[in-house]
Amino acid sequence: MHKVLLKILDFFGTPLCYLALGVAVAIWHWQFGVGMIFASVLIELICAIVKLLTRFERPAPHPFPRTTLYSHYDASSFPSAHTARIAACTAMLYFCxxxxxxxxxxLVLxxxxxxxxxxxxHHYVRDVVAGALxxxxxxxxLNGxxxxxxx
Structure with missing residues (x-):
C-alpha cells in the first residue's frame, strides 16, 4: 500500500500532469493556467541546467550508465524537479x-x-527543499x- 501511495504522489510531480492541468485550468482561471504552463516549462529548463552542472548522485544508485545527456540529467538528484513543479503550482494557486x-x-499535496x-x-532532503524553493x-x-x- 505504501508503494502505491508513493507512486500516486510521484504522479503529481510529473510534467505531463502540470501541462494537462494547466490547459484545463486555464479555462476556469486563465492566469493560474497560463502560470502553471509557463512555470512547468521554465522549471524543466532550470532543473535540467542545474542537474547537468551539479551531477549529484541519487540515494539509490542509478541502474543505467551515464552515456547520453538525458542519462546524466536523469541520474542527477539535485534539485528535485517533481517537488519544484508542485511547489510552483501551489504558489501560483496561492497568488491567483x-x-x-x-x-x-x-500544501499537503x-x-x-x-x-x-x-x-x-530518489532524492535527499536537500534536493526536495531546493526544489520547493x-x-x-x-x-x-512568473506571477509578477x-x-x-x-x-
Whole structure:
C-alpha cells in the first residue's frame, strides 16, 4: 500500500500532469493556467541546467550508465524537479486564488510529493527543499510578470 501511495504522489510531480492541468485550468482561471504552463516549462529548463552542472548522485544508485545527456540529467538528484513543479503550482494557486482551504490542500499535496521523493530514495532532503524553493520562487516571478502583462 505504501508503494502505491508513493507512486500516486510521484504522479503529481510529473510534467505531463502540470501541462494537462494547466490547459484545463486555464479555462476556469486563465492566469493560474497560463502560470502553471509557463512555470512547468521554465522549471524543466532550470532543473535540467542545474542537474547537468551539479551531477549529484541519487540515494539509490542509478541502474543505467551515464552515456547520453538525458542519462546524466536523469541520474542527477539535485534539485528535485517533481517537488519544484508542485511547489510552483501551489504558489501560483496561492497568488491567483487566495483560498486558505484550497491552499492547505495544495500544501499537503506538495509535502506528500516531497516525502515520496525522499522515501522512494530518489532524492535527499536537500534536493526536495531546493526544489520547493525553486518552484515557489519561479511562481512568484512568473506571477509578477503575468500581472504586468495582463493586469
Amino acid at each position: 486564488v487566495p483560498d486558505v482551504r484550497l491552499g492547505l490542500v495544495a 506538495t509535502a506528500g510529493v516531497a516525502y515520496s521523493r525522499v522515501a522512494g530514495r 525553486l518552484g515557489a520562487g519561479t511562481a512568484y516571478l 510578470w503575468i500581472e504586468r502583462l495582463w493586469p
